[in-house]
Amino acid sequence: MNRTGRMVFFLISVAGFFAIYLWALRGLSPFGHYPGPYGDVLNKVAVYERHATDVVTAVNFDYRGFDTLGEEFILFISVIGATLLLRRQKSETEDGDQEDESPNRTAPAPSDATRALTLALIGPMVLFGLYIVCHGQLTPGGGFQGGVILATAPLLVYLAGDFESFKKITSHTLVEAAEAAGAGGYLLIGFIGMILGTFYLRNVFALGKTGEVNSSGTIAAISIATGLEVAAGFVLLLYGFLEQTLEIRLGGGKGGGKK
């Protein structure tokens, strides 16, 4: 399809989209007047039923825990797919048809200001990430958000140093194992409910005292598993893209690439 034809098709589609969208909006209550009832019911019962004060996390890891499991596996498979695509291809190790046009260029070393700031940030970021993962059931946070924060720590190491130091602190096998353990942990916590004779992903752990870190039963456990998976997943993605840009293409011109 040429560009004009494509634009015509686009404009017709947009007109159709607006017609359906406006029709759908007529059935919605005006902005700011949430009609309920599901959100209101959960806001009333979640704190008593699950001892979790953050209802969003309770919804994610308990009330709709099975759906989140599915989404978690979309994440898992996306990471696996990206890692597969970014690994060193057979042709690249053997001949590497892409010439490096300026093989002698060197990346400028990070400035002292960058280095000082990022080094100072690494510790607080790890602590902050762990805090967000562990307190998801109490205050806004949880595995998804905390995991992403944790994954920024190796990125800060890369910014402060180079790819070699990034590789040193992210043992690839360990990160892959963490990724699998996070995804598998969520799956297995679900089975505990079945082993105890109830349903899959039923909240069977001790609920603890509302407002304390070890409250909310499986919600906290699943949150930690998710945090592990998200953090490891993002580190794998960072690793894949950094390796792709910094090593594989540069190595290609030398007819073999560095190991």
Place this chain on the structure above:
Amino acid sequence: MMHFMSFFPYAIAAWLFVMGLYGIVTSRNFVHLIICLAVLQSSTYVVLLSIGYRWGGVPPVFAGPPVGTPAVDPIVQALMLTDIVVEATVVALLLALAVQLHKHTQKLNPDELEALEG
């Protein structure tokens, strides 16, 4: 003011959706196309949050305010939260595809790709 706000968030969502789609349709570079897809998808966040919003509602976190305080809908927030993280990884997967495409064909323009090659 209230009248304007009653449709404004939905208009923003429609704008993001259509602009993202326009970018995808007219894109001449796969990286640009993937970012447009992310823009398009962000319209769903605006719709979800708008549906669940309540004037004067507190966040659905009862660590401070007592249970029973009027709050916004926690369900749409939960949907959105997982969506953001999943979107980020899907974008990464698509960008990895673009990297491989460029490596194998030296092309990033969708128009220049004639047919599927094995």
